[in-house]
Amino acid sequence: MEENLTPQETNDNNRIIQVNIEEQMKTAYIDYSMSVIVGRALPDVRDGLKPVHRRILYAMNELGLNHNKPFKKSARVVGEVLGKYHPHGDGSVYDAMVRMAQDWSMRYTLVDKQGNFGNQDGDGPAAMRYTEVRLQRLAEHMLDDIEKDTVDFNLNFDDSEKEPSILPTRIPQLLVNGSSGIAVGMATNMMPHNLTEVIDGCIAYINNKEITVDELIKYVKAPDFPTGGIIYGYEGVRAAMHSGRGRVVLRGKLHVDTKASGREQVIITEVPYQVSRDTLTNRIGELVNEKIIEGIAHVNNESTEKDGTRIVIDLKRDAIANVVINQLYKHTELQTSYGINNVAIVKGRPKILNLRDLISEFIEFRHxxxxxxxxxxxxxxxxxxxxxxxxxxxxxxxxxxxxxxxxxxxxxxxxxxxxxxxxxxxxxxxxxxxxxxxxxxxxxxxxxxxxxxxxxxxxxxxxxxxxxxxxxxxxxxxxxxxxxxxxxGDERKSEIQYLADEMRIEDLIEEEDVVITISHQGYIKRTSASEYRQQNRGGRGAIGGKTKQEDWIEHLFVASTHHTMLYFTEKGRCYWLKVYQLPEGDKTSKGRAIQNLIQLPQDDKVRAIIDVKNLDDEEFVKKHYIVLCTKKGIIKKTLLEDFSRPRATGVNAITIVEGDELLEAKMTDGESEIMMAVKSGRAIRFPENKVRPTGRGAIGVAGIEVDNTNDEVVGMICVKREDKSRTVLVVSEKGFGKRTAFTDESGEDVYRITNRGGKGVKTINVTDKTGALVGILDVSEEEDLMITCKSGITIRMAVDQVSQQGRATQGVKLIRLDEDDAIAAITQLSRYGAESNNEEEQKSDEVQPGEPENNIQ
Missing domain, CATH: 1.10.268.10 (Topoisomerase, domain 3)
Structure with missing residues (x-):
């Protein structure tokens, strides 16, 4: 009967209003969704907090839990929040408070904790009755001046108390700590940023209200995660800065160590944001068992509260670390991507915000x-x-x-x-x-x-x-x-790694000269050249690299961090690597196995390195050549252009015959003179144009005659005839050396020019006292000489301290050696970063009494 009555009749008779159920559900659901959006799931753009976080901080402030006051039980705070401001479950309040105290969840924590608040391995916190909290100093600045009528107060759920509708924060909290939440029909996922960068961006905005997003990016570079890591690629970050939506790819931070046994370990020191270390370790173990990742012998999570993250992955003896690392990035959460979705409440409505919007809204509120x-x-x-x-x-x-x-x-x-x-x-x-x-x-x-x-x-x-x-x-x-x-304010925790197609990475790398060392067993590193102080001739030297007992520093080169290095191996292959890609270490560090940087076979080793400023300069590469020589006296010349297109697997630079190996490589302009020296003390000099250019696969032609199986080429130099400032410097195995001019006072050639393939002339008088010839360089008096011994001892001295003598002399003693030691490598350096010795160092470097300073015979 009631179904036929009008709404007015039902209202008069039974006080029941008949409504359309579809319309009622629509209205009710819209009311509910707006309540969730505005009052629960999304942060306010002004203070960056959701209501639950705001209520927790306000309740703690009302309880007097300042950073310099005693801690109070978490249950006490949760009870205060529930009873006065937030009539929801105690679990939701405690979980929110715990997260504000976890330094791996928040870039800047707002709650100071005492007790078990969980860990990065995924373990949960203790119950609220066991833990204690108080405000961090930073959080107190979010409540500054709240008593000065700076914000509006509303009645609480039962109209018995008043609570702030917003906090008068001095901190751009939303950008600094980010936020995430799922509402109805929308969600937010905002990344944390560095406080120093954000404040610099805010000040830049105040100084210029018309500032663009691109200009702000110079200050606020990218998200900065509490757990560090490496932001891999920038385009997704840039998109989020401009539009409020984007994607950031984050990689864990790791390095490769070598154990005493020679086996390598991959050690993960930072994992991506919100990744459980135990889960990551277990996942790696599963992939090894399933044979998806080969080369891993063992994995263990050695992380502690005190020392931080340390996940150790032991590699098998034949595993290549770079390959394993790339597989870890591909198959595990060691590389994770995060969708950026900057949605926040602006003037009571949800809105997508870019970087400029976020900063301008905060500054407007602060004003x-x-x-x-x-x-x-x-x-x-x-x-x-x-x-x-x-x-x-x-x-x-x-x-x-x-x-x-x-x-x-x-x-x-x-x-x-x-x-x-x-x-x-x-x-x-x-x-x-x-x-x-x-x-x-x-x-x-x-x-x-x-x-x-x-x-x-x-x-x-x-x-x-x-x-x-x-x-x-x-x-x-x-x-x-x-x-x-x-x-x-503090330093960034997350590094930014730009992809090759995004920008020139050289723009981000400081240009400086570095010393590159390669040991006999193939360990490579770069060290700032200023670490090597200059010493006087005859000194004891300094440790130039820690090596294993059977290893020693074999090659030592100098280059700028922006340059490209061409690596030539004894089997005649060529590889490419930027100098800044080499692992950095101090003077005494061992370095990293070169096989993990370039795809070098186990039975091959680097013999020569050439420093090229820019392989993309077409005019330069077409006018320059690479001259190669082998131990058996073969010489070969190829256009630099043939080596200007890097390949990860390397290319063939020269065909090496059986029993021979590549010794040296030099870059020339086609107008040089070539000198080659052999172990027995002979050297030959001939014009470069006597060697015609050939392709990369050619064998080469005879450069110098090598007499017997015991003799071999020890070095090659390429010199300009018109350059009178340079001299030939030779060093013998037992530490003797000298300089010889190319021409004498009358203008006659000291080393006469001949055809290639001859025997050459004497360049040093080789005796039992001097030992065999080990190296030849062309040097000027403005340069320094660096000598490295098989023991790892290195000495740096000014070239002008080495006296100039004739071809047939044996030279002067350059370095005092122990009986079982010998010279391993020599190189010249520009005179930078050389420090003068203090008085005590000079005394230790003086030649000992009874030892002649000049051993000329």
Whole structure:
């Protein structure tokens, strides 16, 4: 019967209104979804907090849990939040509070913790009755000035308390710590950033309100995760900065170590954000068992609370570390991507925000807070000044005031009498005078009141000026932001690794000269050249590289970090690697196996390195050549252009015959003269044009005659005939060396020019005392000489300390060697970073008594 009644009839009879169920569900669901969006799941753009986080911080502030006060039980705080502000489950409140205390979840924690709050391995926190909390200093700055009418307060769920609708934060919290949440029909996933960078970006925006996103990116470079890691690729980050949506790829940080046994370990020291270390370790173990990743012998999570992340992966003896690392990135969470979706509540509505929007909204809110705070402080200062003005009037008429009060029957009468006395007092001032303590009537107190009044008037003038001048208000905001930066700013934790097609990575690498060392067993590293101090001739030298007992430093080169190095192996292959890609180490570090940097077979080794400034310079590569020589005296010349297209697997540079191996490679312009020297002390000199250019696969032609199976080529130099500043420097196995000019005083050639393939002439007098010839260089007096021994000892000396002698002499002693030691390699360096010896060092470097300084025979 009721179904046929009109809504009005049902309302009159039974107070039931008939509605369309479809419309009712739509309305109810929209109300619910908006409640979730605005009141639960999405952060406010101004303070970057969801209601639960805001309520936790406010409740802790109300409980007086400052950073310098004792901790209180977490259950006490959770109870306060539930009972007064947030009528939901205690688990949701405790979980939110725990996350704000975890330094691997928050880039800058807001809650100071005591007790078990879980760990990065995925273990959960202890129950709230066991843990304790208080506010971090940073969080206190989010609540600064909350008592100064800076924000609106609303009634809580049962109208019994008031709570802030927003926090008057001094910290750009949303950008700094990010946020994530799933609402109805929308979600947010905002990445954390570095506080220093964000504040620099805010100040740049204040200085120029028309600043673009691209200009802001110079300050706020990329997300900065609490667990560090490497941001791999920048385009997704750039897209998010511009549009509010994008993708960031994050890789864990790792390095390769070599154990004493010679086996290599991959050690993971940082894992991507929100990745459990135990889960990652277990996943690697599963992939090894399933034979998806080959080359791993064992994996173990050795991470601790004290020392941080350390996941150790032992490799099998024949495994190539780079291959294993790439498989880990591909198959495990060691490389993870995060979708960036910057959705926040702006003026009560959800909105997608780019970097500029986020900063501008925060600065606009901060400006509003400063205005409201200034207005409040002005009101309070005016109230106080008004009362002090009344005190001063009363003190000017002290006797009359005392008499008037004594003659008044009641306080109310006294108040009325003071107002009507004709001194200009109002009710507030009259009441304050009646409450004045007698001690303030002394002369000294009167002076204090006057001083206080004058100070207040200055403050009022300043506050009024501040309210009238927007520029000054923004200066106040800048000052307060810089204070936060000074207190809490830190370095980035996440590195940014740009992909090759995104930008020139050289623009991000500081250009400097480095020393590149390669040991006999193939360990390579780069070291700043300034670490090698200059010593006097005859010194003991310094450790140039830690090597195993059976290893020694064999090659030592100098290059800029921006250059490309061509690596030529003894089997005649050529590989490419940028200098900045080499592992960095100090003078005494061992370095890293070169097989893990280039795809070098186990039975091959690098014999020569050429430093090329820019392989993309077509004019340069077409006018230059690579000259190669082998131990058996073969010489070959090929255009540099043939080596200008790098390949990961390398290319064939020269065909090596059986029993021979590549010894040296030099870059020339086609107009040089070539000198080759052999172990027995002979050297040959011939024009470069005697060797015609051939392709990479050719064998080459005879350069110098090698007499017997014991003799071999030890070095090759390419010199310019017109360059009179350079001399030939030779060094023997037992530390003797000398310099010889190319031409004598009469202009005659000391080393006569011949055809290639001859025997050559004597370049050093080889004896049992000197040992065999080990190296030949062309040097100038502005350069330094670096000598490396098989023991790892290295000495650096000025070339002009090595005396100039004739071809047939044996030279002077350059370095004192132990009986079982020998020279392994020599190279020349530009004279940079060479430090003068102090007095004590000079004494230790002097030639010992009884040892002749100049062993010339």
């Amino acid at each position: 509003e807070v400063v205005v409201r705070r200034t207005q409040y402080e002005l009101r309070e200062a005016q109230k106080k000044a008004h009362i002090l003005q009344g005190y001063l009037i009363a003190l000017d008429h002290l006797d009359e005031v005392i008499s008037l009060i004594r003659n008044s029957a009641t306080p109310e009468v006294a108040k009325e009498n003071l107002i009507n006395a004709g001194w200009g007092l109002d009710e507030i001032q009259a009441k304050a005078i009646l409450e004045l303590r007698l001690q303030r009537l002394t002369g000294m107190e009167r002076n204090k009141i006057k001083e206080e009044y004058d100070e207040l008037m200055k403050l009022i003038a300043y506050l009024q000026d501040l309210l009238a001048d927007e520029g000054k208000r923004y200066e106040v905001i800048k000052t307060e932001l810089l204070e936060i930066k000074d207190k809490f």
